[in-house]
Amino acid sequence: MAEMENSKDLISVLWNGADILRSKMDANEYKDYLLGIVFYKYLSDSFLIRVYDLLNDDKPENLKDALEAYKEALADESAEELKEQIKLECHYVIEPELTYTFFAEMAKNNSFNREQLQKAFNNIEQSDPLFADLFTDIDLYSNRLGAGDQKQSDTISSLIKEIDKADLLNTDADVLGNAYEYLIGQFASETGKKAGEFYTPQAVSKILTRIAIAGQEKRRGLSVYDPCMGSGSLLLNAKKYASEPEYIRYYGQELMTSTYNLARMNMFLHGITPENQKLRNGDTLDEDWPTGEETDFNMVLMNPPYSAKWSAAAGFLQDERFSDYGVLAPKSKADYAFLLHGLYHLKSNGTMAIVLPHGVLFRGAAEGKIREKLLRSGNIYAVIGLPANLFYNTSIPTCIIVLKKHRDGRDVLFIDASKKFEKGKRQNAMTDEHIDAVIDLYKNRETVDKESFLASFEDIEKNDFNLNIPRYVDNFEKEEEVDLNALLTDMRKTDEELENVHQDFVSLLKELTSSDENIMASLNDLIGRIER
Known part of the structure; x- marks a missing residue:
């Protein structure tokens, strides 16, 4: 049940991210931004969680703690060894100032610039053939994001803040994968x-x-x-x-x-x-x-x-x-x-x-x-x-x-x-x-x-x-057999009801009067036609 809840929360956060872009472009375009940035968060969060685990043989309380532990470790002389090991496992290395966690902090302080995210994308793409050209469909400099540098950066910044609410630290791969699948289906x-x-x-x-x-x-x-x-x-x-x-x-x-x-x-x-x-x-x-x-x-x-x-x-x-x-x-x-x-x-x-x-x-x-x-x-x-x-x-x-x-x-x-x-x-x-x-x-x-x-x-x-399937599977539904006697009884009943209504209508017409001779002549003519 918790997994279901987790998945729902994740989906609503990602869907709110879509709302930020929905007024600016159609789904076929904004799906690339949304799914690409979610994926970068996944790479960044997975990386920090793994670094923390290598350093402390434990899971971090939160991603900020993991980022701090990573920064400290980089000041140590065994930093290169750590980087090599993590590269071997993850196929990429992310510098502290290019982690999603760092971007989210910058976005909250209104000091985020999309140049940083572009640099982060480039670094991932160049780190291993596995990721070559992976983010090419995400144009962080598109006019669709807004007019001018500031507005475009602000749109991406809003998106980063919204998607940061997705708790990938406590979400297993299937829940995240299924949320992603759900989004693809919605798009x-x-x-x-x-x-x-x-x-x-x-x-x-x-x-x-x-x-x-x-x-x-x-x-x-x-x-x-x-x-x-x-x-x-x-x-x-x-x-x-x-x-x-x-x-x-x-x-x-x-x-x-x-x-x-x-x-x-x-x-x-x-x-x-x-x-x-x-x-x-x-x-x-x-x-x-x-x-x-x-x-x-x-x-x-x-x-x-x-x-x-x-x-x-x-x-x-x-x-x-x-x-x-x-x-x-x-x-x-x-x-x-x-x-x-x-x-x-x-x-x-x-x-x-x-x-x-x-x-x-x-x-x-x-x-x-x-x-x-x-x-x-x-x-x-x-x-x-x-x-x-x-x-x-x-x-x-x-x-x-x-x-x-x-x-x-x-x-x-x-x-x-x-x-x-x-x-x-x-x-x-x-x-x-x-x-x-x-x-x-x-x-x-x-x-x-x-x-x-x-x-x-x-x-x-x-x-x-x-x-052709109908040649082999006959799915023709036979219509229900009609009871002719019941049908005739119904028809007689209907005829009787029509006759009664007809007589009532003529009686009503006969009660109508007018001092105008022409109107009375027309009315009598109509009654005569109906009674025929």
Whole structure:
């Protein structure tokens, strides 16, 4: 419960920080400032706590005590030794006057200048390749922060004071990581369309992860790969379901630099050690990665951009990811290029789960050929239809395709989860009950009326390899049978009531009088028409 409270407090402090910027710029911009400065506080606080622990083998009462102890230690002749040890552990060293704690004091005394924060960012970026260019999206000199040097510094100063209320000293990594995730989700909601670039709704993340990890929960050294990782939240879900989360190795690639930086921060805030995270900024389809010593993974999770354009250059027919299929995904729709990339990087006993638009289930031409080859090879294990309007960047209904490398059967489980949602103002949402119901259907792998259908290879062949879910799961609700006698009785009753009202109305009209002959003539004419 305390953890929940702690998380709530943290979220409200961070959200108040967002309020300082909300009137100046849109969510897609201010998320970089807020999340970047929170991350710098995390680095600074973690550093001071670790220094204090090295010096006193204890946790400090507060960060000011830790900063004082650090300053004293730097005056000692063993200062270099301390710096070396802390650099080895944290991968960075922060000078006392560049700690967040020092900045917060300066901000309270109205003597903070953003130059100091810029210097602090630069020092972190240069301390280790892990942090290279990490803060490039945070423009501390932007006119959006205010007109002129003083106003811009004041805005950053207000933000530093507000975020300083977040007590990271007594917050464990999961609470902080979850608060960060929550913020990313809130920004996704405010940003609307652009959010698709960096966020997969938690319900979809949970389904993808629980499916891909099923049967592998106890594996030590589990490897998980997301070639379109966004802010990394889909990758990080694996932690929640693994019995030895500290041994998971995370591999992720992201095209957008600002989103890639967000993912790097997200990893650290969830307490993932540098040696367990291998993230890269690059174009997944244009250049295959990873190609080094580890190239296939226990779990592949993907929520790629839907029906994106790609080059589909002829040279890709020689690329090992696509060469077995004889054709390439069309230029206008890279969906199958992403799917085949993920499948190529899957271990022979692993599981892959990918979200795509329904078109991949039935479109013909090159996509039809690729789909047929996958089905003949037994690679497609399950197809799950999701509710419409779950995502921030599209209202179209999507589906999850589950793939395996080598298995004996070629049957496919179809699940129709399109009605498992709660209606929301902007987005629909799936509750934990909905998610559990989908996972149960997936694990039981059998036909359930109106919910799922286990199709044999022959069933699929008869359907010309079309995987459109309504062909297999009939969720048509029969209308209630109508009782004709009851209906006739109701109609007679209604007729009688109408007749009574009609007669009452005529009686009322007959009571009306006027000394004007024309009016009386018109009134009698009207009565005559009604009585006809």
